[in-house]
Amino acid sequence: MTDFDKTDLRLMALVQQDGRLSNAKLAAALSISETPCWRRLKRLEEEGVIEGYQALLSRRKLDLGVLAFVHLSVTQHGEAVTAEIERTILAADNVLSCHNVSGDADFMLTVVAKDLDAYSRFVETTLRKLPGVSAIRSTFSLREIKASNRLPVGP
Structure with missing residues (x-):
């Protein structure tokens, strides 16, 4: 398992909250430049820590009561x-x-x-x-x- 620093942990928390955040917004939220932000994100994806992205749907709005x-x-x-x-x-x-x-x-x-x-x-x-x-x-x-x-x- 990879050792995660505070920036990695914060990045994971941010993409869990909103998987549609652009790299520019992620980098700004992390107070790092875009290239290192993109590299961190890609590393987490390649290592399988980030398994994918999906939309969260409302089961009630889909009539699944x-x-x-x-x-x-x-x-x-x-x-x-x-x-x-x-x-x-x-x-x-x-x-x-x-x-x-x-x-x-x-x-x-x-x-x-x-x-x-x-x-x-x-x-x-x-x-x-x-x-x-x-x-x-x-x-x-x-x-x-x-x-x-x-x-x-x-x-």
């Missing part, structure tokens, strides 16, 4: 079954995240849907058809208090 946290338990833990589960989850656009977890469940998913009917269809047509699934437990968000994908960086 249901946010569910889904715990999947499976009875079979073989390589083929796990690979099939992962393939299916990766192909499901409404699954925002999936983690192989410790505890009572084997996988934890974050899922969005237009409404409860749409969520129910997803469970019936996708999750229940996964091999080896023994339990599906859904917890629904009643109110989103904080949602962020920004990592804690900065001096």
Whole structure:
């Protein structure tokens, strides 16, 4: 892992806040000239610290009113079954995240849907058809208090 100085950390914080900042604005905010700023940014991209840039969309404005946290338990833990589960989850656009977890469940998913009917269809047509699934437990968000994908960086 690369050692990051305060300028690197500040640069990462700035691009997390606004990935559309021009190099000139980044350099000005960092109080450095544009060429070293561009080099730092490119180094962070090439090293895979900055994995990409994307727009943050409002799920509510896109009529995705249901946010569910889904715990999947499976009875079979073989390589083929796990690979099939992962393939299916990766192909499901409404699954925002999936983690192989410790505890009572084997996988934890974050899922969005237009409404409860749409969520129910997803469970019936996708999750229940996964091999080896023994339990599906859904917890629904009643109110989103904080949602962020920004990592804690900065001096």
